[in-house]
Amino acid sequence: MRMAELSRVSGVSVPTIKYYQREGLLPTGELSTPNQAQYGEAHVRRLALIRSLLEVGGLSIAEVGVVLSVIDTPGRPTHHILGATVHALTPAGRGEEAGEEYKQAIDDLIARRGWRVDRSNPAHAVAAGVLARFDQLGQRQIFDAVDAYSRAAEVIAEADLAAVAATEGRDARAETALLGTVLGDVLIGALRRLAQEDVSAKQFPPPPK
Amino acid sequence: MRMAELSRVSGVSVPTIKYYQREGLLPTGELSTPNQAQYGEAHVRRLALIRSLLEVGGLSIAEVGVVLSVIDTPGRPTHHILGATVHALTPAGRGEEAGEEYKQAIDDLIARRGWRVDRSNPAHAVAAGVLARFDQLGQRQIFDAVDAYSRAAEVIAEADLAAVAATEGRDARAETALLGTVLGDVLIGALRRLAQEDVSAKQFPPPPK
Numbered sequence: 563m564r565m566a567e568l569s570r571v572s573g574v575s576v577p578t579i580k581y582y583q584r585e586g587l588l589p590t591g592e593l594s595t596p597n598q599a600q601y602g603e604a605h606v607r608r609l610a611l612i613r614s615l616l617e618v619g620g621l622s623i624a625e626v627g628v629v630l631s632v633i634d635t636p637g638r639p640t641h642h643i644l645g646a647t648v649h650a651l652t653p654a655g656r657g658e659e660a661g662e663e664y665k666q667a668i669d670d671l672i673a674r675r676g677w678r679v680d681r682s683n684p685a686h687a688v689a690a691g692v693l694a695r696f697d698q699l700g701q702r703q704i705f706d707a708v709d710a711y712s713r714a715a716e717v718i719a720e721a722d723l724a725a726v727a728a729t730e731g732r733d734a735r736a737e738t739a740l741l742g743t744v745l746g747d748v749l750i751g752a753l754r755r756l757a758q759e760d761v762s763a764k765q766f767p768p769p770p771k
Numbered sequence: 772m773r774m775a776e777l778s779r780v781s782g783v784s785v786p787t788i789k790y791y792q793r794e795g796l797l798p799t800g801e802l803s804t805p806n807q808a809q810y811g812e813a814h815v816r817r818l819a820l821i822r823s824l825l826e827v828g829g830l831s832i833a834e835v836g837v838v839l840s841v842i843d844t845p846g847r848p849t850h851h852i853l854g855a856t857v858h859a860l861t862p863a864g865r866g867e868e869a870g871e872e873y874k875q876a877i878d879d880l881i882a883r884r885g886w887r888v889d890r891s892n893p894a895h896a897v898a899a900g901v902l903a904r905f906d907q908l909g910q911r912q913i914f915d916a917v918d919a920y921s922r923a924a925e926v927i928a929e930a931d932l933a934a935v936a937a938t939e940g941r942d943a944r945a946e947t948a949l950l951g952t953v954l955g956d957v958l959i960g961a962l963r964r965l966a967q968e969d970v971s972a973k974q975f976p977p978p979p980k
Binding site for chain 2: 607610611618645671672675677679683688689693695696698703706707708710712713714715716717719720722724725726728729737738741742743745750751752753754756757758759760761762763
């Protein structure tokens with residue numbers, strides 16, 4: 563199909579498609595004549611992926627570029643591509659580095675759960691940074707929730723990897739890992755808010771009308 | 772203290788403090804003379820809260836304004852203020868409305884968990900929207916993870932409410948609910964990525980070197 567039809571099928575405007583191409587998010591079409599590029603199903607699929615990462619996942623164009631370049635790098639084994647996807651998706655550089663006390667608290671948590679993970683995973687610094695913020699904001703009582711959060715994270719990760727394992731093929735697995743992680747964060751946040759309403763109504767019953 | 776000292780203590784520049792005041796995020800100081808406002812500990816604390824919501828939580832200035840206005844509204848019972856905080860924190864309007872099929876899937880999930888929650892909670896639409904995206908992107912196998920996600924959400928929400936219950940006073944509780952939800956999303960996402968690395972290494976062992 564031509565660019566105009568790709569736009570119609572995908573619901574993405576022609577200038578936006580051209581912008582994604584300039585940013586390296588979408589491969590150019592195959593030239594059928596020197597001035598006429600042809601697009602296929604892979605382009606439609608890629609556009610849907612880009613829109614979801616931007617609109618639902620809340621990623622920036624630059625972040626989408628990073629995660630797609632991970633998917634598009636050939637020849638990595640599955641564990642590496644999952645790792646690289648997750649690393650690319652971890653927001654880095656938010657605020658200053660956390661103190662050793664908070665990194666140690668995450669190390670201790672990892673040891674309690676028996677996870678084979680260390681500080682090389684960028685999520686370690688993110689987790690330590692949140693603990694530092696809680697402390698700074700006088701919210702140390704939230705530290706008591708962290709063991710429950712990590713048990714929950716384990717349940718989530720096992721379901722994540724089961725979904726990846728249920729997907730056939732290296733590229734499709736990378737896409738499942740990517741979408742499951744980015745959109746899954748939004749889904750888990752939404753389910754958390756639904757569960758909070760239920761638990762809150764039990765714990766702090768609203769006054770009778 | 773004067774504005775200059777508030778800036779020094781909080782690490783936030785004077786123009787930025789004035790910007791927050793114009794946007795209604797930070798109350799003005801008490802006038803000691805017609806041209807001299809005085810600031811106190813409440814201002815320092817509020818600035819730390821604003822910075823955390825912006826830098827760690829990734830909220831926009833407008834979103835910070837909405838959640839702070841919820842905290843600042845006097846006279847609501849605890850369950851209502853928690854609900855209002857959570858509602859204000861739920862990203863709305865990302866993408867179009869999900870079809871009935873996906874809303875029904877969330878209703879069914881809620882019924883299976885026995886949660887006393889309905890479609891009036893904006894997180895319901897967010898969750899249904901993510902399911903619709905997964906389906907559109909050919910990732911229906913991720914639907915199988917949703918029951919595990921909802922069990923995890925319940926564990927998280929119980930820990931959330933325990934942290935709120937451990938906090939004394941209505942305003943402090945609202946602040947704990949707010950920070951626990953916004954920064955907690957980031958923490959839970961980070962713990963999920965750490966757990967994913969552990970589970971992935973077991974499920975997809977890297978090739979021996």
